[in-house]
Structures are given as structure tokens and as C-alpha cells.
Amino acid sequence: MQVQVMNHPLIQHKVTLMRQKETGSKDFRNLLEEITMLMGYEITRDLPLEDVVIETPIAKMTGKQISGKKMGIVPVLRAGLGMVQGMLNLVPTAKVGHIGLYRDPQTLEPVEYYCKLPDVVDRDFIIVDPMLATGGSASAAITLLKNKGIENIKLMCLVAAPEGVQRINKDHPDVRIYVAALDDKLNEHGYIVPGLGDAGDRIFGTK
Numbered sequence: 689m690q691v692q693v694m695n696h697p698l699i700q701h702k703v704t705l706m707r708q709k710e711t712g713s714k715d716f717r718n719l720l721e722e723i724t725m726l727m728g729y730e731i732t733r734d735l736p737l738e739d740v741v742i743e744t745p746i747a748k749m750t751g752k753q754i755s756g757k758k759m760g761i762v763p764v765l766r767a768g769l770g771m772v773q774g775m776l777n778l779v780p781t782a783k784v785g786h787i788g789l790y791r792d793p794q795t796l797e798p799v800e801y802y803c804k805l806p807d808v809v810d811r812d813f814i815i816v817d818p819m820l821a822t823g824g825s826a827s828a829a830i831t832l833l834k835n836k837g838i839e840n841i842k843l844m845c846l847v848a849a850p851e852g853v854q855r856i857n858k859d860h861p862d863v864r865i866y867v868a869a870l871d872d873k874l875n876e877h878g879y880i881v882p883g884l885g886d887a888g889d890r891i892f893g894t895k
């Protein structure tokens with residue numbers, strides 16, 4: 689299984705807080721934003737740098753800056769929205785696209801109901817979705833981006849089931865998956881076990 693589990697102590701501590709059923713929406717949202725920033729720090733490690741000449745109050749020097757690489761953040765609606773601000777805190781110039789998918793009750797396959805993306809030319813994309821369960825929606829979201837000609841795609845999730853990781857590995861072996869936790873399995877209702885419940889409901893305080 690190809691997946692990078694980000695096991696920094698701060699990430700692990702915060703995921704444990706998020707899992708607890710007593711954690712309310714406000715804390716859940718804040719923790720998700722914090723974890724997204726911690727994960728985003730690692731995920732953006734390969735951003736190319738270039739030299740830039742600047743002047744400090746004391747002297748001229750050559751510093752480093754990110755070399756204009758364009759980035760797109762794409763939350764899968766609706767739970768993915770909870771990871772957008774964390775990424776924007778790190779990369780304020782990133783553009784944000786949105787993908788909405790629902791599951792066809794007959795075929796159980798994801799169907800696109802919304803897709804709005806920024807200019808895709810020379811842009812690297814990170815798809816964000818807290819829960820990688822069956823992998824059906826994440827795989828469909830990746831296909832959607834690939835069909836627009838996007839080549840460099842990463843998938844960033846909070847909690848994954850092995851089933852979801854395997855599905856992405858099979859459908860999109862070129863896409864790297866980053867997670868904060870790899871859990872045991874899916875239950876018969878499609879929830880990740882032990883997981884944290886319905887991420888969208890916990891972010892937005894719905895039932």
C-alpha cells in the first residue's frame with residue numbers, strides 16, 4: 689500500500705482529540721485547520737525555490753523565495769472545505785477549486801454535480817478530503833482533474849481506510865496520498881473504523 693502517514697507527535701495528538709465524540713464543532717474545525725497546516729508543511733516540501741536579492745536594514749543579501757509555482761487546492765464538498773483555510777494560511781496565493789459529487793443510489797458510483805476550477809495551466813493541485821473511505825469520490829475527483837489536463841496531483845486526507853488507499857493506488861498509481869492516520873477498516877455503512885464519525889456533520893454541526 690502506497691500512502692504516507694504523517695506521524696508527527698502534534699498531528700497524532702490532535703487527531704486523537706478530533707476522534708473523541710465529546711469534541712464539539714468549534715474545536716473540531718480548529719483542530720482540522722491546525723492539522724492541515726502541519727501536514728501541508730510537509731506536503732509542500734518539494735516546492736522549488738529561486739534566489740532573490742533583497743536588502744535588510746543592514747546589508748544586501750541573496751535570499752530564497754518560492755519560484756512562482758502555481759498551486760491549486762481542491763476540496764471535495766463538503767467536508768473538504770474544512771481543510772481549505774489551513775492550506776491557504778501556508779500558501780495564501782493558492783487558488784481554490786471545488787468539486788461536488790453525490791453517490792448514485794442505483795450504481796453507487798460518484799456523480800459530479802459541481803466543478804469549478806482555477807486556470808489549470810502549469811498548476812499543481814492538492815485535493816483535500818478529510819475521510820478516505822471507499823476511495824470512490826477521491827478517485828472520481830482525481831479523474832475529473834486529469835480529464836482537464838492536470839498532471840501533478842496530490843491527495844491529502846485526515847483519516848484513511850485501507851480500502852480507500854488501495855482504490856487510489858489501483859486507479860491512480862501516480863497520485864501520492866498523505867494521511868494523518870491509517871485506520872483498520874470500513875464498517876457495513878461505509879464509515880471508517882475507528883474513524884471519527886461523519887466529518888462533514890462534525891465540521892458544520894449538522895446531524
Ligand code: URA
Binds near residue numbers: 879884
Ligand atoms: N465519510 C465520513 O465523514 N466519515 C467516514 O467514516 C467515512 C466517510
